[in-house]
Amino acid sequence: MKSFIKINIWIFAMALTVLSCDEREILEEIPLDFASPENSFVTINDFNSAIYSLYDLTRGTLSDGEHRPLDHMYGTDLGYNAAQQLNERFGSYPATLTPTSVQARFHWQQYYKIISSANIILNRMEGAKLTPVQKTKIEAEAKLFRGLAYRNLAHLYGGVPIELEEVGSPKTDYVRATREQTYQQAAADLEFAAANLPGITQVKDGQVSNLVAYHLLAETYLPLKRFADAVKAASVVIDDPNTALMTRRFGSLAKEPGDVYWDLFRRYNQNRSVGNTEGIWVFQYQVDVLGGVTKSTALAGPMLERDHSPRPWSFSVKDPSGVSPFLPLGVSDYTGGRGIGRFRGTDHFTYGIWGYDWNDMRNSEYNFVRDVKFNNPASAWYGQKLSDHRQLFRRTLDDTIRNFYPYQSKVTTPGQHPAELFVDPVLKTLNASSAGTTYSDQYFIRLAETYLLRAEANLGAGNAAQAAADINVVRARARAKPVTSGEVNIDFILDERMRELGIEEKRRLTLNRLGLLYERTRKYCNGHPRAAKFGVDVAPHNNLFPIPYSEIERNTGAVLEQNPGYSSR
DSSP: OHHHHHHHHHHHHHHHHHSOHHHHHHHOOOOSSSOOTTTSSSSHHHHHHHHHHHHHHHHHHHTSBSSGGGGGTBTSSSEEETTOOTTSTTSSHHHHSSTTSHHHHHHHHHHHHHHHHHHHHHHHTTTSSOOHHHHHHHHHHHHHHHHHHHHHHHHHHSSOOOOOSOOOSOOOOOOOOOHHHHHHHHHHHHHHHHHHSOOGGGSOTTOOOHHHHHHHHHHHHTTTTOHHHHHHHHHHHHHOTTOOOOOSOOSTTTTSSOOHHHHTTSTTOSSGGGTOOSEEEEEOOOTTSTTOOOOSSSOOSBOHHHHHSOOGGGOOOOOTTSOOSSOSSOBSSTTTBSOOOOEEEOHHHHTGGGGGOTTOGGGSTTTEEOOOBOOOTTSTTTTOBGGGGGGGOOOOTTOOSOSOOOEEGGGSOTTOSOGGGEEETTTTEEOTTTOOOOOSOEEEEEHHHHHHHHHHHHHHTTOHHHHHHHHHHHHHHTTOOOOOGGGOSHHHHHHHHHHHTGGGSOHHHHHHHHTOHHHHHHHHOOOSGGGGGTTTTOOGGGGSOOOOHHHHHHOTTSOOOOOTTSOOO
16 A cells, blocks of 8 residues: 555656646646635735734733733832732742743743744735735834834843744744844834834824834834934934824813823823824724724723722721721722732832822822722711721731722723623622723823833933933923933833833833843832732843743754753753
């Protein structure tokens, strides 16, 4: 039987060699009635569909869900796991960040999915039915996403394998480029994107523009120490006549008590279509709409409310009649919606950074919630404030540190949760099983951050005065005390990023890029006596993620080096 098969395969192969070109084409079947590699990349609609998948992959990696996107917050100088989960959410670095951990594996795989998808798009453009203008735009979009992926891989892992071609069969001989080479590749992709993407007024809400590319490029130039180029790239974004910091009340709740910083994060307020000139790239969400991700019937989408908001609904202290002063369900008010109190800010985030100017708008009662009213009408304390009974709530070693703590209101939507979530529309109690999502579009790039990137670039270039000027533009909007050039250093900039961005920032990416994750986390992740278990066991080698062992194991044709401090197995 084996000989028969071999002979017939040989005869078939010989027959192919004597067929004319026309005869060979008869054998090259191209399916017309179902999707295949041969017919999936032909028209502009085909390529746009592939680009949309890159948007989805990127949003899913950086924003959706209560697990991996939040890896960028937990166990940093921003905050820690208050739920005592040592092997999850960076409750303990030795337990969480290993070569076999899901944290190390997920981000590596997700970014290489983006890279692989972008490479396929770029490879399939040749021969497609695209005009030169369409081809350039598709190439620019694909390279923006690929550049972003390589930039973030370099932030997290250091140097990684660089693959720029479509891979049609398994490869097992990858080697790591240097971290500098990885950043250089990211910069090359982003430079093409910046030069060829349409302007911000020519794209729809949520779509990438040339300004998105220039912002990402400015940050990518920083670890390459191309400070003048970083200043130039950031300036393109800042000086564009169509961008500006929001300085006056606006949007869906502009007539309610609050301030302009509060307005930035109210539901429906994030996009240019409603007059917001500060959002540069905003991830889009819609409730109960196909492709909109967020739902009223289940947890889905960004879950900053679930993790960062406290859980007063589980308060153990009762009023003199034995009634809980808080309603037993989450409520759409300043108590935090349906939070579970898992991500608690460090004392540095909660108190320390505001010592420079406690009256900073970003620390107002609307933006950093430090006191709330009891919301259970059946309680004798109804309408009174938590601070009126502070003697009952001393933090002790027995405190679970989750029931209430100061938190940023930008993670929730007081009074604006979807109507379908309300159990009682009058009390605004929420369905416990499906609430917890942050029901608003999410900034990925905001102009205020561009100013702070340019400040960092100016500082790197030795121009502390201009760095202070950039920081003070952001601080002026917050009506905060200006900083002097003599006070500006990288720690002040990182503190200012914390004040302006807070949990909006992918903090780990910033600290890893600067090599300061260990130093800052060790110094500041100690807000509560129990926090000795949460974050302070970080080690210097945690400034980088480990290379996933599964990737090392399957790369049998070459050595994929592990990062120092981690086991290769």
